[in-house]
Amino acid sequence: MLEIKNLHVSVEGQEILKGIDLKIKPGELHAVMGPNGSGKSTFSQVLAGRDTYEITGGKVLYGGRNLLELSPEERSLEGVFLSFQYPVVIPGVNNTYFLQAAVNAQRKYRGEEEIDAVDFLALIKEKIKLVQLDESFLHRPVNEGFSGGEKKRNEILQMLTLEPKLAILDETDSGLDIDALKIVAEGIDSFRSPERSFLVITHYQRILNYIEPDRVHVLLDGRIVRSGGPDLAHELEQKGYGWIQYDNSAPGNGADA
Amino acid sequence: MEHEATTSRIGEDQLFYCAQRGISTEDAVSMIVNGFCKQVFHELPMEFAVEARKLMEVSLEGTVG
Numbered sequence: 001m002l003e004i005k006n007l008h009v010s011v012e013g014q015e016i017l018k019g020i021d022l023k024i025k026p027g028e029l030h031a032v033m034g035p036n037g038s039g040k041s042t043f044s045q046v047l048a049g050r051d052t053y054e055i056t057g058g059k060v061l062y063g064g065r066n067l068l069e070l071s072p073e074e075r076s077l078e079g080v081f082l083s084f085q086y087p088v089v090i091p092g093v094n095n096t097y098f099l100q101a102a103v104n105a106q107r108k109y110r111g112e113e114e115i116d117a118v119d120f121l122a123l124i125k126e127k128i129k130l131v132q133l134d135e136s137f138l139h140r141p142v143n144e145g146f147s148g149g150e151k152k153r154n155e156i157l158q159m160l161t162l163e164p165k166l167a168i169l170d171e172t173d174s175g176l177d178i179d180a181l182k183i184v185a186e187g188i189d190s191f192r193s194p195e196r197s198f199l200v201i202t203h204y205q206r207i208l209n210y211i212e213p214d215r216v217h218v219l220l221d222g223r224i225v226r227s228g229g230p231d232l233a234h235e236l237e238q239k240g241y242g243w244i245q246y247d248n249s250a251p252g253n254g255a256d257a
Numbered sequence: 258m259e260h261e262a263t264t265s266r267i268g269e270d271q272l273f274y275c276a277q278r279g280i281s282t283e284d285a286v287s288m289i290v291n292g293f294c295k296q297v298f299h300e301l302p303m304e305f306a307v308e309a310r311k312l313m314e315v316s317l318e319g320t321v322g
Contacts, residue, residue: 048273049277072276072277073276073281075277076279077279081277084274084277088270090271090288090292091292091293091296092291092292092293092294092295093291093292097288098275098278099278101288102278105278109279162278162279
């Protein structure tokens with residue numbers, strides 16, 4: 001599904017990602033964990049195609065195709081979804097209208113007929129129950145005046161409606177209280193399937209109590225310094241990131257202890 | 258100047274957000290501008306709002322390629 005080979009990324013001449021290797025098979029959920037400033041958000045933004053980053057080396061294959069050649073729009077239409085860490089407000093644009101436009105862009109791309117407003121409203125009213133948002137959110141401008149938790153649930157609503165093949169969740173758990181976290185995690189978990197892959201980017205282990213990852217990777221200073229099974233997340237929760245930082249302070253692997 | 262810079266920055270984030278949802282730049286620009294104007298028109302007296310809306314539809318056609 002997704003294969004990343006020796007990916008190097010810079011921002012304004014400063015190297016942020018220093019050779020990332022990662023392979024996610026269909027149906028797998030991988031967690032990338034790391035402290036602030038480790039390069040987590042750069043990673044997700046680069047995969048979605050944000051152009052403020054310079055890719056200085058490496059490859060990203062998505063379903064065998066060169067992902068880095070595709071525009072952000074094409075990536076989305078090909079089934080790559082990013083749940084934003086900071087979902088964007090679009091004043092005056094109705095939430096339902098926005099999502100319908102997204103669904104219809106996708107349908108058009110696949111050569112399918114567009115969905116009309118009546119059918120779409122029926123569909124979205126079913127989906128919104130899954131994230132336990134009130135129907136009034138359908139008629140408000142996109143993310144305007146939403147709390148942090150409501151924004152994240154709205155991102156998950158978009159994911160459930162657009163049905164991507166690869167979902168990248170950038171700190172979807174941060175800033176959520178325990179109830180909202182459970183709703184979001186259940187939304188993600190219910191969406192897992194043998195064809196669909198997930199990349200869950202997070203600072204904290206707690207969301208992984210609800211969605212068991214196949215693999216956990218630790219990102220430190222732009223490198224994946226350790227990979228393992230779900231237990232690695234628990235170990236990090238107990239010991240913090242300092243332990244790995246110390247453990248990997250040998251010359252050549254770049255983690256400054 | 259500072260205000261202009263901030264506005265264009267917000268525009269970039271909004272465009273990227275729309276693109277990440279598969280919405281073309283042309284559709285995204287018209288959606289964002291329409292949304293913004295709708296909020297401004299909300300403040301105007303009725304007759305102005307109707308005229309302004311018509312004007313906007315005319316002026317947006319074919320401006321983005």
